[in-house]
Structures are given as structure tokens and as C-alpha cells.
Amino acid sequence: MEISDARKNSKLIIDGVLYNVEEAEFTKPGKGRSVYRLRLKNLRDGGIIDRTYRSGEKLDEARLDTQDEQYLYREGDQYVFMDIKTFDQHPVPEKLLGIKKNFLKEGMEVVMLMYGDEPIDVTLPITIDLKVIETEISTKTATITPQMKSSILETGYRIDTPSFIKVGDVIKVDTRSGNYVERVSTGK
Amino acid sequence: MVEDEPERLTRLGPNLQRRALIYGYIRDFFREQGFLEVETPIRAPAIAPEPFIIPFQSEDCFLSTSPELHMKRLLAAGYEKIFQFSHCFRKGERGRWHNPEFIMLEWYRTGANYNKIIQDIEQLILTLAIKLGLKNIIKYRGQDIDISLPWPRSTVREAYINAAGWDPVNEHDSLRFDTDFVTRVLPGFKTNRPTVLIDYPAAMASLARLKPDDPIVAERAEVFIGGLELANAYSELIDVKEQEKRFQEAIEQIQRERQQQMPVPDKFLESVARLPECGGVALGIDRLVMLFCDADSIDDVMAFTVDDA
Numbered sequence: 273m274e275i276s277d278a279r280k281n282s283k284l285i286i287d288g289v290l291y292n293v294e295e296a297e298f299t300k301p302g303k304g305r306s307v308y309r310l311r312l313k314n315l316r317d318g319g320i321i322d323r324t325y326r327s328g329e330k331l332d333e334a335r336l337d338t339q340d341e342q343y344l345y346r347e348g349d350q351y352v353f354m355d356i357k358t359f360d361q362h363p364v365p366e367k368l369l370g371i372k373k374n375f376l377k378e379g380m381e382v383v384m385l386m387y388g389d390e391p392i393d394v395t396l397p398i399t400i401d402l403k404v405i406e407t408e409i410s411t412k413t414a415t416i417t418p419q420m421k422s423s424i425l426e427t428g429y430r431i432d433t434p435s436f437i438k439v440g441d442v443i444k445v446d447t448r449s450g451n452y453v454e455r456v457s458t459g460k
Numbered sequence: 461m462v463e464d465e466p467e468r469l470t471r472l473g474p475n476l477q478r479r480a481l482i483y484g485y486i487r488d489f490f491r492e493q494g495f496l497e498v499e500t501p502i503r504a505p506a507i508a509p510e511p512f513i514i515p516f517q518s519e520d521c522f523l524s525t526s527p528e529l530h531m532k533r534l535l536a537a538g539y540e541k542i543f544q545f546s547h548c549f550r551k552g553e554r555g556r557w558h559n560p561e562f563i564m565l566e567w568y569r570t571g572a573n574y575n576k577i578i579q580d581i582e583q584l585i586l587t588l589a590i591k592l593g594l595k596n597i598i599k600y601r602g603q604d605i606d607i608s609l610p611w612p613r614s615t616v617r618e619a620y621i622n623a624a625g626w627d628p629v630n631e632h633d634s635l636r637f638d639t640d641f642v643t644r645v646l647p648g649f650k651t652n653r654p655t656v657l658i659d660y661p662a663a664m665a666s667l668a669r670l671k672p673d674d675p676i677v678a679e680r681a682e683v684f685i686g687g688l689e690l691a692n693a694y695s696e697l698i699d700v701k702e703q704e705k706r707f708q709e710a711i712e713q714i715q716r717e718r719q720q721q722m723p724v725p726d727k728f729l730e731s732v733a734r735l736p737e738c739g740g741v742a743l744g745i746d747r748l749v750m751l752f753c754d755a756d757s758i759d760d761v762m763a764f765t766v767d768d769a
Binding site: 276297298299300301302303304305306307309324326327 | 510512513552553554555556557558634635637638639641642643664666682689692742
């Protein structure tokens with residue numbers, strides 16, 4: 273592919289290594305040449321590198337497949353998923369999951385991105401509903417902006433929520449940003 | 461993204477309101493100084509050949525990449541102070557700071573050089589900030605930018621020696637010039653003040669005249685605020701022979717590198733003989749609006765980008 277076609281989340285092979293494009297930035301001094309700056313994540317060790325390309329340069333795009341998998345359990349820093357067709361199990365290292373590790377509930381179905389036999393990335397729903405298991409007692413200080421406080425969800429994820437959220441409430445969380453969206457239901 | 465069109469356009473409301481205010485204030489600024497607002501063709505048989513600006517073709521014409529040539533033809537006919545908001549088109553330019561169709565504000569005045577034009581830019585942006593209630597501080601992307609006048613000037617030579625360790629005026633390497641600019645020079649600019657880069661290497665003069673007492677550099681200036689390249693100003697080249705030679709070199713380079721045939725802008729060249737001493741500038745309005753709206757992307761200051769047109 274041409275460098276001009278590289279987008280965020282394009283998967284590239286550079287010197288035999290698989291990378292995800294984390295950021296693709298097009299810059300161009302008004303009268304000068306186009307310069308593309310890619311921030312790349314090594315999909316095996318999570319390492320980040322920056323590369324600069326000029327217009328017209330070619331990239332080697334990785335061919336990837338997707339399959340439906342189920343999240344089973346966590347073992348140390350590995351998260352184990354299972355192909356729901358073949359029952360093959362795939363451990364995924366924690367650092368590949370990034371923020372997504374906070375939204376995995378046992379038994380939930382995800383779409384796994386595969387490079388050959390190797391799991392590369394997990395696609396989650398944009399929002400997910402999670403139960404609040406711990407929260408601060410809200411203080412009744414009068415302010416103009418709504419008060420936020422810290423709460424802990426069933427997956428162990430710590431999140432800022434409005435002060436009216438109580439233990440047992442189920443809230444909707446945006447899995448891309450990790451932010452609170454709304455309360456889905458109240459606990460007993 | 462999950463955002464649909466009505467949601468996006470509603471979110472952009474405050475920015476589009478502010479954009480319209482800025483247009484009004486800019487028109488006031490120029491009218492108060494006796495400038496005439498003009499309009500020139502968006503579609504024309506010849507445009508300025510630029511090695512790294514790719515035009516869209518429209519049957520036997522090109523879409524404008526800048527209104528410069530037509531505006532100079534007006535100057536050559538005796539108009540002294542003119543400005544224009546103009547739709548410009550540049551193929552392949554898309555990113556946080558680019559959309560292939562964008563709005564350029566250009567103004568020209570006779571009897572002026574690039575120093576006078578830099579002062580115009582300073583006055584215009586300070587005036588806009590004051591009218592928008594910001595005084596001399598623009599908050600952009602978490603940074604307070606002090607736009608008190610005058611803004612610091614740096615020659616291209618100083619900027620490259622400090623940030624990249626070489627002198628582009630004495631050493632010709634346009635490839636390295638562009639890459640180092642993006643990766644070293646621009647990131648090295650002071651974040652709390654505008655930067656005015658002046659005196660480009662003669663080989664990158666484009667349509668600027670060479671400095672009379674130091675002809676290895678051109679009287680060309682670029683203005684940067686908050687990492688945004690906002691404006692490109694010249695003491696305009698009025699030497700027909702030199703202009704013809706530069707066009708010819710650009711046309712040959714374009715033929716070599718992109719295999720595109722570009723016509724010589726004959727009507728413009730004829731007018732250069734009558735062109736008085738003058739200065740002018742092209743300022744990217746979308747980026748100026750980004751700055752005043754604290755917008756991270758050009759997508760947040762235009763209702764419809766190329767991706768949702």
C-alpha cells in the first residue's frame with residue numbers, strides 16, 4: 273500500500289515485524305513535500321516506535337483474519353480466549369490488550385484479530401455494562417459542575433462516576449476511552 | 461465513529477458561529493484600511509507551477525491552488541490594496557491540519573515588502589483576539605500563547621542551525637529541509653509565543669524576490685502559532701525574466717517527478733512587467749479558526765470535510 277493510505281489501526285510488516293499504526297499524521301510544509309509520521313506499536317512486545325515517510329513510499333500491509341472468541345479467564349499476565357468454533361485456546365499478553373483488559377467479563381464474546389495463528393487484537397463492543405462493587409461516599413459540597421468521584425467496577429477497573437452512583441448500580445462504560453457513559457440500572 | 465451527521469453538525473455549532481464572526485472581523489479590518497475585497501476564478505487554464513502542490517484538473521482547466529496570480533494581475537492593473545477569501549484545492553492533502561479543499565485569505569499591498577506584510581499579520585491576529593475577548597493571550601491545546609507585538613523573528617538559517625545542526629542556506633538539500641522541518645524545527649519552536657520564520661534559501665523563493673543586499677536568501681516569511689503553519693508572506697518578485705526562469709524550472713521538475721504537463725501562466729507573466737513593488741500573503745483561514753476555537757483538527761472547524769462531503 274501507499275503511505276498515503278496508512279490509517280490509524282492499519283497493520284504493517286516492517287523488517288519482518290508486525291506493527292499496528294497507533295497514530296498516522298500527515299504534515300506538509302505549505303510549499304514543501306508531504307511528510308507522514310507514523311507511531312507504530314510492535315504487536316508482539318508492545319514497544320512503540322516512530323517512523324517518518326515521504327509521499328510515494330510503499331508499505332507492506334499485513335493480511336489479517338478475524339474470528340469469534342470467548343474470554344475464559346486470566347492467568348498471571350495472560351488473558352485466555354477460546355475460538356468458539358474449534359475450542360482452540362489463545363493466551364493474549366496483558367500489554368497487547370491495553371485499556372481493554374479492564375472490560376473483560378468471563379464468558380463474554382469478542383472478535384479476535386489473527387495474524388496466521390497468532391492473536392493480535394481484541395475488538396470489544398463500543399460500550400459495555402458493568403456493576404459497581406465499591407465507591408466513595410459522596411460529599412455534599414455545593415458546586416456548579418457535577419461532582420465526580422472514584423468507583424470500582426466488577427472487573428477491578430477504577431473509574432470516575434457521578435456522585436449519585438451507589439454500590440450495586442450497573443453503569444455503561446465507553447470501552448474506547450474508559451469513561452462513564454450513563455447509569456443503566458440501580459442496585460437494590 | 462458513532463457520531464452521526466446531525467450530532468456532529470450540532471457539536472460544531474459554536475465553532476461555526478465563531479468562524480462566521482472571524483470572517484466579519486477580518487472584512488472590517490481590511491475595509492477600515494481601504495482594502496478592496498475581490499474575487500478571482502476558482503477554475504483557470506493556468507496556475508502557478510509548484511513542485512509539491514498537486515492541482516485537481518477540471519476538463520482543460522485547473523482548480524485554483526491559490527488566487528495569487530490573478531490577484532497580482534489586479535495589482536499590475538493599478539489596484540493597490542486588495543484581499544480575498546478563496547476556495548483552494550490541493551490534491552492528496554488530508555490530515556489533522558489539511559483538507560483538500562480549504563479557504564485561503566490572501567491580501568496584497570503595493571509599495572510594501574514582507575516586513576510590512578508580517579506587521580499586517582500581527583495586527584490582524586491581535587485585532588481578532590481582542591474582538592473575540594481574548595486580549596493578548598490565546599489558549600490553544602492547553603497552552604497560553606502570548607501574542608503581544610512584535611512577534612519573535614528567526615531566520616531560517618538560525619532555526620535550522622539551532623534545531624537540526626545544519627545551515628540550509630549554504631547547503632542545498634530540499635529533501636532533508638522538509639523532513640527536518642517537521643521532525644526537528646517546528647517541534648523546537650517556543651510554544652508560548654508565535655514564531656515568524658524569515659529569509660528562506662534562494663532555491664525555495666517560490667514567488668518571492670531575493671533579498672537585495674543578501675541574494676542567497678529570499679524575502680519570504682512564514683508564521684507559526686501553536687504548531688500551526690498559518691501564513692506565507694513574500695516581498696513579491698517583479699522581475700519578469702527571473703519569474704519566467706523559476707516557472708520553467710518548476711514545470712520541468714513537475715514533468716520529471718510527477719509526469720504532469722503544466723502550462724506556463726502566460727497572462728500572468730505578461731502582467732509582471734507592469735507589477736509595482738508589492739508584498740502579499742496567503743493565510744489558511746481554517747487553521748486560524750482552529751486556533752481561535754482551540755480545535756485539535758481541521759474537521760472541527762468545517763461543516764463538511766472531504767470525508768463527509
